[in-house]
Amino acid sequence: MSRVHITEYLDIDTDRELWLCNRCGQELIGARENYKRGCVVYERDPDEIMPPIYPPEKTEFYLGVSPGYGVFVEFYCPGCGIMIENELLPEGYPPTHDLELDIDALKAKAEQA
Amino acid sequence: MERDDRDREILTRWRPEPPTERERRALEEVDYGDFEIYRNKLELVCWEAYQTFQRMGVSPMIEAGDAAVGIYTRLGDLAVGIMGTQLHLINASIGLKWTMRHFYDEESVGIREGDMFYVNDALYGGIHNSDQILYMPFFVDGELIAWVAAASHEVETGAMEPGGNPPSAESRYDEGLILSPIRIGENYTLRADLMEMMENRIRDPRMQTLDVKARVAACSILERRLHEVVEKKGTEFVIGSMRRMIDEGNDAARKKLAAMNDGIYRSTGFLDNAGSERYGLIQCMVEVEKRGDEAHLRFYGSPRVKDGNFNMYPHMMVAMFACYMYQFLFWELPATTGYYTPFSFEFQKDSFFDADEEDATSLGVATTGQVISLVHEAFEKMKFGSPYHDHVMAPWPGTSSTTAFAGLSTEGVEFGAWDQGQPNGIGQGARWDYDGLDTAGFVWCAIGEYLDVEQIEENYPVAAIFRSRFWRDGPGMGKFRGGRSMTGLYQVRGTPMLYAVVMGGFSGRPMAPGLFGGYPGRPLAGALIRDNNLDELIEQGRVPTDIYEAVERLEGDWQFTHSNWGEEKIYHHDCWIGTAPSGPGYGDVLERDPDLVMKDLREDALSHRFARDIYQVVYDEETLLFDAEATELKRKEERENRIARATAYDDWQPGWAKKRPPERVLQEYGFWPHGSAGRMMLSVEPVSEDYLPVEVRDGLRPPAAGIIRSRDL
Structure with missing residues (x-):
């Protein structure tokens, strides 16, 4: 198996063309897919991470995420629960397909190595 | 036009x-x-x-x-x-x-x-x-x-x-x-x-x-x-x-570039304003397509904003790319324009990247400072899988905001100024192997200084009540946290009145994302406090020393402001709060070394609630000694809880797709959810190889001497 480290928490198995969790080796999804589809997802209230500093009853700009401006969408490895990525998205906005690697080029590079 | x-x-x-x-x-x-x-x-x-x-x-x-x-x-x-x-x-x-x-x-x-x-x-x-x-x-x-x-x-x-x-x-x-x-x-x-x-x-x-x-x-x-x-x-x-x-x-x-993995790297972000009192979500999508030794950057999905000081011309974003490129991609090489040769750029027509010639664009630079954090994220994801992995770091938090003020100086002359400590007091993004640098400069200039308070107080009728304490809980949390930033409390002293504006920031949400599971830092917002009790607090020896004490102790007429706010008059003894953004974090909070969490507590960088509830460290609040075994167990439980409360992507997505933000934040947005994506793109390439006639280009004739002056006759 040829395993290439791609991000802090993601590897690609170039032989089997699979995204893997770097920490536990869990197989997520095909390497030509959006790896987020192989994760489990949780919506987190941003006030848990950035509770208001100014009084929210007096201003919407309270040094946190204003109501309506987004929630944290957290992507975890289904095997070990590590947070692979998160996005602060307006509700309903599609998650970003952030990594679309040229798998053929990656395989050729791995073979050369 | x-x-x-x-x-x-x-x-x-x-x-x-x-x-x-x-x-x-x-x-x-x-x-x-x-x-x-x-x-x-x-x-x-x-x-x-x-x-x-x-x-x-x-x-x-x-x-x-x-x-x-x-x-x-x-x-x-x-x-x-x-x-x-x-x-x-x-x-x-x-x-x-x-x-x-x-x-x-x-x-x-x-x-x-x-x-x-x-x-x-x-x-x-x-x-x-x-x-x-x-x-x-x-x-x-x-x-x-x-x-x-x-x-x-x-x-x-x-x-x-x-x-x-x-x-x-x-x-x-x-x-x-x-x-x-x-x-x-x-x-x-x-x-x-x-x-x-x-x-x-x-x-x-x-x-x-x-x-x-x-x-x-x-x-x-x-x-x-x-x-x-x-x-x-x-x-x-x-x-x-x-x-x-x-x-x-x-x-x-x-x-x-050739040593990095080929592919397409994307980042999506949302600005929160198009100028003073024009607040709402504005989408921006950045795509970097890297093949061989060249990279093509596309910017799309964004509206053009009418009548706001927000739009830019494409070359402004191309120039802004220098701030990422020279700081993070070619940091070790001497500066020349030669690095630009492998890059090309494309912008969506009729977006905020494509301003009309009549548009106000002076705050378009702030827009570039926000968008560059998306470019940064996309390239850092490319860098991680490359030989340059050990230089990966989360983005700058986006642009800075500053409170500018004008009036008569302490010497009675007209002036316009701001505290450069505010824009230069930004925390940098977390690094792959350590926390981000505190008050590191700003996105446009990593070597800018945090000027001494005398720069303000000697020249202008303004007293800085505090401006040299780091913002506790400001940085994005993560395996490594973002760099800390400043907050400041200022008071007008010794002049009847000043004009002030707050410019360039973001307040509805942070702009720059964390990297690989790190959270972003807090967004910014200002406040004016008129008819306040600061003099009494000074007499009582209870002068606020950070933003939390200011909110708790300062009584008066509080006016909270977005960090992009039009002109206000501020009078003798009025106060204002200025904030600078802290850096985004890197990696999962559950992988942060408990020693670093305790260090943050000792240095007043973090509140106990986050040490306990987000970083999941078991420790004694008095001694700040942690229990390694109990912490490991608690974090293992939290990872299991994450899996238990989360949903498989394909089960989660249909319900999510039915949601929609409230209309009040979509006033500047365009079509939900894809904004203006899919429209014509504008390539920023010269139409001719030479921009000068051959004789001028090759120096075969000298430049014109200009108008002949009388003494030349």
């Missing part, structure tokens, strides 16, 4: 021009050993000019070192420079090229030894009109060989509101002094009539004149030192060396 008499094609010439025959021949004269020695010498020359510029200037931006100087080829390409503010060096190149194209043969102007040109109009190669560039031609024996330039930001431009970047501006005619390229000096002497014109037009004439002179001093040093090199090594050596610097930049950039 676009005027057909403006030269928009010149704005596409940010890449180095192809070498001239003269440059090709001169390259053969350059011995490699000598080249290395003199490349270093020219860099040192630029440092000398930069430091002189910084010491002579009085604008808070120049005093803090947010400035740039550079030496350019005859055709206007950056050979070597010191930055300072990286984007200045790129847009100065466009101003020089405009001057070559339009003044070289223009009998009423011409280009002569000792000339001093000035530009600050974005449509002529500037970025925004507060960024002002002075540039001088370099002649040897009557032949134009090179150019030198010095650029920095003025905090006052005579616009409709003080501070140089008026948040309420709706068109370019609201933005104050805007100059197309103009000769403001000749025979090495500034012209008194044109200096009077500048002084007459703005609120702080003293600052304008002193800063123009500081630019002249920087350019004069560059010119004098270049003459010394010519005397020692000859003209051909200087011409050939400048070309080699650019060519080597190109080679080095391509080599680094």
